[in-house]
Amino acid sequence: xxxxxxxxxxxxxxxxxxxxxxxxxxxxxxxxxxxxxxxxxxxxxxxxxxxxxxxxxxxxxxxxxxxxxxxxxxxxxxxxxxxxxxxxxxxxxxxxxxxxxxxxxxxxxxxxxxxxxxxxxxxxxxxxxxxxxxxxxxxxxxxxxxxxxxxxxxxxxxxxxxxxxxxxxxxxxxxxxxxxxxxxxxxxxxxxxxxxxxxxxxxxxxxxxxxxxxxxxxxxxxxxxxxxxxxxxxxxxxxxxxxxxxxxxxxxxxxxxxxxxxxxxxxxxxxxxxxxxxxxxxxxxxxxxxxxxxxxxxxxxxxxxxxxxxxxxxxxxxxxxxxxxxxxxxxxxxxxxxxxxxxxxxxxxxxxxxxxxxxxxxxxxxxxxxxxxxxxxxxxxxxxxxxxxxxxxxxxxxxxxxxxxxxxxxxxxxxxxxxxxxxxxxxxxxxxxxxxxxxxxxxxxxxxxxxxxxxxxxxxxxxxxxxxxxxxxxxxxxxxxxxxxxxxxxxxxxxxxxxxxxxxxxxxxxxxxxxxxxxxxxxxxxxxxxxxxxxxxxxxxxxxxxxxxxxxxxxxxxxxxxxxxxxxxxxxxxxxxxxxxxxxxxxxx
Numbered sequence: 001x002x003x004x005x006x007x008x009x010x011x012x013x014x015x016x017x018x019x020x021x022x023x024x025x026x027x028x029x030x031x032x033x034x035x036x037x038x039x040x041x042x043x044x045x046x047x048x049x050x051x052x053x054x055x056x057x058x059x060x061x062x063x064x065x066x067x068x069x070x071x072x073x074x075x076x077x078x079x080x081x082x083x084x085x086x087x088x089x090x091x092x093x094x095x096x097x098x099x100x101x102x103x104x105x106x107x108x109x110x111x112x113x114x115x116x117x118x119x120x121x122x123x124x125x126x127x128x129x130x131x132x133x134x135x136x137x138x139x140x141x142x143x144x145x146x147x148x149x150x151x152x153x154x155x156x157x158x159x160x161x162x163x164x165x166x167x168x169x170x171x172x173x174x175x176x177x178x179x180x181x182x183x184x185x186x187x188x189x190x191x192x193x194x195x196x197x198x199x200x201x202x203x204x205x206x207x208x209x210x211x212x213x214x215x216x217x218x219x220x221x222x223x224x225x226x227x228x229x230x231x232x233x234x235x236x237x238x239x240x241x242x243x244x245x246x247x248x249x250x251x252x253x254x255x256x257x258x259x260x261x262x263x264x265x266x267x268x269x270x271x272x273x274x275x276x277x278x279x280x281x282x283x284x285x286x287x288x289x290x291x292x293x294x295x296x297x298x299x300x301x302x303x304x305x306x307x308x309x310x311x312x313x314x315x316x317x318x319x320x321x322x323x324x325x326x327x328x329x330x331x332x333x334x335x336x337x338x339x340x341x342x343x344x345x346x347x348x349x350x351x352x353x354x355x356x357x358x359x360x361x362x363x364x365x366x367x368x369x370x371x372x373x374x375x376x377x378x379x380x381x382x383x384x385x386x387x388x389x390x391x392x393x394x395x396x397x398x399x400x401x402x403x404x405x406x407x408x409x410x411x412x413x414x415x416x417x418x419x420x421x422x423x424x425x426x427x428x429x430x431x432x433x434x435x436x437x438x439x440x441x442x443x444x445x446x447x448x449x450x451x452x453x454x455x456x457x458x459x460x461x462x463x464x465x466x467x468x469x470x471x472x473x474x475x476x477x478x479x480x481x482x483x484x485x486x487x488x489x490x491x492x493x494x495x496x497x498x499x500x501x502x503x504x505x506x507x508x509x510x511x512x513x514x515x516x517x518x519x520x521x522x523x524x525x526x527x528x529x530x531x532x533x534x535x536x537x538x539x540x541x542x543x544x545x546x547x548x549x550x551x552x553x554x555x556x557x558x559x560x561x562x563x564x565x566x567x568x569x570x571x572x573x574x575x576x577x578x579x580x581x582x583x584x585x586x587x588x589x
Contacts, residue, residue: 012093033053089105116132137159208271465586468520490510495511504533540570
């Protein structure tokens with residue numbers, strides 16, 4: 001869900017007021033859809049966030065400092081070369097379209113000021129960032145060739161073409177009487193269609209709000225409206241217009257029951273009943289846009305999805321293998337029947353003739369009541385040879401039982417290990433965290449090693465949180481980190497926690513030799529449950545024990561340990577309480 005052009009205007013005005021005249025200090029691009037500009041103003045630095053995420057394309061000032069990737073993408077390097085050190089001349093909107101134009105003054109040869117424009121086209125799946133000078137495209141986030149769009153290409157060296165001017169009225173500049181006359185043209189259309197076709201920058205939400213303020217309804221035909229209806233519509237337009245001209249905004253965000261964005265506007269909305277929707281209001285449009293990021297996956301690291309897909313496929317493969325092995329083991333458990341048939345055949349062989357019967361029935365020597373047992377024979381073989389064949393089947397199945405048990409245990413360990421990597425991927429969100437897990441996946445053989453030389457990434461650190469009683473809590477982010485945390489960082493009298501039989505992080509309470517109260521252990525157990533595969537479950541079993549009782553078997557996979565003397569708590573993570581702690585990672589710069 002993105003802003004319509006009419007709702008974008010107050011946001012652009014807010015941004016222009018804050019960043020115009022600021023100098024661009026630094027530019028970074030952490031992923032394939034977001035760019036951050038560090039803009040220095042007197043006594044403060046603003047971070048301008050530009051996103052072409054199709055779900056929620058936006059521009060706003062954010063307090064979030066993004067992590068720089070080890071190697072900047074090509075578009076980021078172009079922006080740095082062209083714009084770093086430049087000053088923001090202005091940020092404006094093209095008409096009431098969903099476009100932000102950022103004019104940047106840079107120094108050219110001999111100190112000549114050259115103005116370059118960064119165009120942010122915030123149009124859903126067609127969103128783009130385009131850098132141009134004097135109408136010529138320097139580079140673009142998404143390049144569009146003739147194969148993709150015959151009407152409008154976006155390529156370096158080509159002339160930039162603005163979208164065609166729409167034959168609509170800007171209600172902020174036009175008289176409301178003129179707007180009503182424009183609406184009356186669409187006699188055969190509905191009121192909703194007429195306003196949408198007449199008002200520049202209006203999207204469905206803005207149209208519906210105007211109709212509500214007028215006390216009318218969407219499907220009302222224009223030809224059925226009387227003078228009082230048009231007067232009500234004009235009054236509603238004047239009310240919205242007054243809100244803009246006097247800058248009396250009430251930025252509003254509407255979410256449905258699934259926490260999906262349904263509407264974002266600078267004015268109050270009345271068409272979303274509170275029993276079906278969550279309505280939030282903000283002081284500024286910038287605050288609204290910042291909050292909207294919480295409901296869209298806007299800061300995901302692309303490699304994370306790739307590795308999650310690989311590990312999901314590996315887990316599915318191991319689940320299928322485990323099922324096949326279980327079926328084979330079930331068949332192998334029937335080995336004893338082969339021996340019983342062989343023993344009975346050896347006992348009764350003298351009562352039958354070789355090469356004659358295909359099947360015989362004899363009293364079972366192992367049955368107290370002497371129940372008959374049927375024995376199938378191969379007439380090509382003698383009775384002794386048939387008995388030997390049954391003994392061979394018995395020996396083979398017996399051996400396969402032992403092998404299958406070993407294979408099932410190994411498959412189960414491999415599946416648990418893959419699930420532990422999956423759990424780690426679910427919780428990490430920085431390049432260094434992802435790089436650690438990538439190296440672990442390479443060593444495990446899940447992905448091939450890198451052949452290209454890449455910039456080195458500093459190793460990640462475990463989470464480090466401060467508990468309400470001032471004790472420090474450590475949480476591992478991956479299996480190698482779990483091992484290091486448990487056996488290199490933790491002391492013997494520290495408390496070790498982990499979800500019972502569920503992939504998750506190793507959690508350590510740094511006791512400093514002091515006693516730990518039950519409330520602290522219970523809170524730490526909740527955090528252990530939160531950083532596990534069972535995060536969204538209730539009554540999660542969490543084992544805890546002093547670190548000295550935790551051991552690592554020789555040759556065990558990373559993250560795998562055994563322990564004794566443990567106790568178990570059953571917890572349901574209180575996300576609000578947990579967030580108040582984990583929002584402040586002491587290891588985060």
